[in-house]
Amino acid sequence: MIQEPVRAQPLGVQRWLAGLWQRRGIPLSLLLLTRQPVRLAVALAGISFAGILMFMQLGFRDGLFDASVTIHRLFDADLVLISPRSTSSVSMAGFPNRRLVQAMAAPEVEGITPVHWNLLLWRNPETRGTRSILTLGFEPNDPLFTDPSLAPKARLLTQKGRVLFDEQSRPEFGPVASWFKAGRTVESEIAGKRVRVAGLVGLGTSFGADGNLLTSSETFLELLPNTPPGSIEVGLIRLKPGSDPAAVAKRLQAQLPSDVTVLTKQGFIDFEQNYWRTSTSIGFIFTLGAAMGFVVGCVIVYQVLYSDVSDHLPEYATLMAMGYNLISLLGVVAREGLLLAAFGYLPAYAAGQGLYLLVRSATQLPVFMDTTRAVTVFTMILVMCMASAGLAMRRLADADPAEIF
Numbered sequence: 595m596i597q598e599p600v601r602a603q604p605l606g607v608q609r610w611l612a613g614l615w616q617r618r619g620i621p622l623s624l625l626l627l628t629r630q631p632v633r634l635a636v637a638l639a640g641i642s643f644a645g646i647l648m649f650m651q652l653g654f655r656d657g658l659f660d661a662s663v664t665i666h667r668l669f670d671a672d673l674v675l676i677s678p679r680s681t682s683s684v685s686m687a688g689f690p691n692r693r694l695v696q697a698m699a700a701p702e703v704e705g706i707t708p709v710h711w712n713l714l715l716w717r718n719p720e721t722r723g724t725r726s727i728l729t730l731g732f733e734p735n736d737p738l739f740t741d742p743s744l745a746p747k748a749r750l751l752t753q754k755g756r757v758l759f760d761e762q763s764r765p766e767f768g769p770v771a772s773w774f775k776a777g778r779t780v781e782s783e784i785a786g787k788r789v790r791v792a793g794l795v796g797l798g799t800s801f802g803a804d805g806n807l808l809t810s811s812e813t814f815l816e817l818l819p820n821t822p823p824g825s826i827e828v829g830l831i832r833l834k835p836g837s838d839p840a841a842v843a844k845r846l847q848a849q850l851p852s853d854v855t856v857l858t859k860q861g862f863i864d865f866e867q868n869y870w871r872t873s874t875s876i877g878f879i880f881t882l883g884a885a886m887g888f889v890v891g892c893v894i895v896y897q898v899l900y901s902d903v904s905d906h907l908p909e910y911a912t913l914m915a916m917g918y919n920l921i922s923l924l925g926v927v928a929r930e931g932l933l934l935a936a937f938g939y940l941p942a943y944a945a946g947q948g949l950y951l952l953v954r955s956a957t958q959l960p961v962f963m964d965t966t967r968a969v970t971v972f973t974m975i976l977v978m979c980m981a982s983a984g985l986a987m988r989r990l991a992d993a994d995p996a997e998i999f
Contacts, residue, residue, distance in 0.1 A: 623929035626902060637898040638938050641975060644891030645942025646949070648884045648971050649963075653950060655880035657961035662801035662870050663863045664960075665728070668739040671707070672839045673697075673846070674862040675829030678855050682869040683728070684802040686711045688825035693854040697829070697846055702837040707736040710814045711827035713803065717783040718768035725766055728803035729757075729784070731814025737832070738808075739797075747793045751810040756792035757784075762958060763805025785817045799958055801870060829854075884974075891978045895934055899986035903927060924987045931983030935976045942975070943968065 627634050662683065675694055679687035694706050710731030715724045732738050734748040747758055759780075761771035771794055773780050780791040784807070797806045815821055833842060839858045847856040857865060871877045943963075950961045 623926050623933060626906060626926070627930055627933060630902075633898060633901070637894060637934055638941070640894030640898075641891055641934060641938025641979070642941040642945065644887045644894070644978070645939055645971055645975050646945050647887030647890070648974055649942060649946035649967070650949060651880045651883035651887065652967055652970065653946070653953075653961045653963075654959075655877060655884075656967065657953075657959045658801050658876055658880075659867045659870060660960045661799065663866050664798045664800040665730075665806065666859075666863045666866055668741065668797060669830055669859065669862075670737045670740045670832065671830035671859055672833040672837070673831035673843050674857045674859060675831065675854050676827070676857065676862070676865075677853065680827070680855075681873070682802065683711075683800065683866055684713060686827040688822060688827055689829075689854045691824050691826045691829075693850055694826070694829035694831070696850060697831055697856075700842060700846060700849075702833045702842050703831055704834045705737065705832045707732060707738055707830040707832075708811070708826045709738070709828040709830060710811055710818075710821070712814075712818060714784050714807075714817060716767055716805070716807070718766070719770065719773075719780060719782045720768045723766075725764075725804065727763070727767065727784075727805040727807055728800070729807045729809060729814065729817070731809050731811045734810050738830070744795060747795060748808070750792040751808070751813070753792070754810075754813055754816070755787075755789050756809065756813065757789050758793045758795045758808040759791045760797045760799075760806035760808075761794040762796050762798045764799060764958075767805045787817055789813070789817075798960075888974055888978055891938075891975065892982050895931065895979050895982035896985050898934070899927060899930060899983055902930065903986050927987050928980065928983050931979040931986075932976070935972075935979035938979075939972050939975050942971070946971075 665683070675689070675697065677687040677689040691708050694708055697703055698706060710729075712729055713726045714729045716727040717724050730738070732748075734751045738744065738748070750756055751758065759767075759770050759774070763770075768782070770780050770782075770791060774791055774794055782789060782791070789809075795806075795808060799805060809817075833839060843856045843858050843861070850856065947963050950963055953959055953961045
């Protein structure tokens with residue numbers, strides 16, 4: 595069988611195909627990185643580990659700060675009165691209840707709720723061990739939280755010695771929720787006095803307290819008889835729609851005596867978070883952990899890029915002899931750093947999501963992946979890789995082609 599000879603393609607088509615082949619587009623930086631897969635895998639593992647470390651340290655820090663204001667966010671209030679001697683939720687001082695009544699004189703005020711706030715000793719009904727639990731006392735008919743489902747449960751507190759137990763409390767307080775749901779009568783002791791669980795609520799633990807109890811003001815004062823008469827720890831103020839909380843707070847602060855501090859609800863949240871941020875070492879410790887992850891990543895990326903540049907110095911020198919300028923070659927190294935940052939960030943982000951879920955299920959700490967933290971960690975990884983690339987460029991910039999050949 596005679597085969598038909600292959601026709602020669604026109605010269606213009608050949609040139610077009612040759613140009614297409616030259617522009618087929620695998621970046622030189624990617625080729626250099628993938629030339630040694632083991633080294634690339636080690637580099638990506640190191641960058642991912644550094645990213646995971648930064649994700650976890652920053653997540654723990656922000657999660658602890660958010661957990662410290664779990665109760666604060668739930669309050670049905672526009673303004674909050676506290677004592678100037680109060681430092682945090684674990685150290686609340688009392689002030690006269692009449693200050694809250696005096697605030698009712700402001701035309702913008704719609705309603706008030708006095709709240710007793712203290713840490714009391716709860717006895718585990720199963721093991722008989724004791725543990726501090728945050729206890730809030732209020733009038734059952736007064737609004738306390740924004741959750742509308744609390745109102746019918748609060749009516750159960752009108753009977754003396756009744757409490758509402760937070761079913762999201764730590765297991766160390768005992769199987770209270772499971773016993774109550776099973777129909778059992780759950781009784782325990784608080785500060786040596788007998789109480790009965792009348793219902794369950796879902797509030798969530800905070801950094802300062804592993805569990806929460808709600809009770810009436812009458813029961814609270816019986817559990818803590820040494821409370822000064824007419825003293826409360828927190829005063830909630832609800833304003834009429836359209837009122838400016840900041841302006842009303844400023845005016846009330848000027849009108850009321852100096853034995854009370856007037857805060858907006860957000861100011862009350864900031865007050866608590868600032869305590870844990872500035873008066874404890876929590877913020878510094880976790881920020882330092884993130885910084886250590888940054889430094890570890892810098893060292894790993896620098897070692898990889900420095901070795902890559904050193905191994906390919908003859909090739910770089912050849913390209914320079916062919917007419918490529920130093921800026922173009924330095925750009926190759928910079929793109930290597932950019933690729934390492936992108937490839938190393940993706941597994942770190944995925945692992946961070948999984949670890950956040952694990953932490954939430956194990957500790958009930960509100961650790962979530964948010965956009966701000968994701969962008970922050972990516973920026974830190976990008977700076978880490980580009981700074982390391984910049985240091986590795988010095989090896990190329992200082993190289994003498996004559997010595998290389």
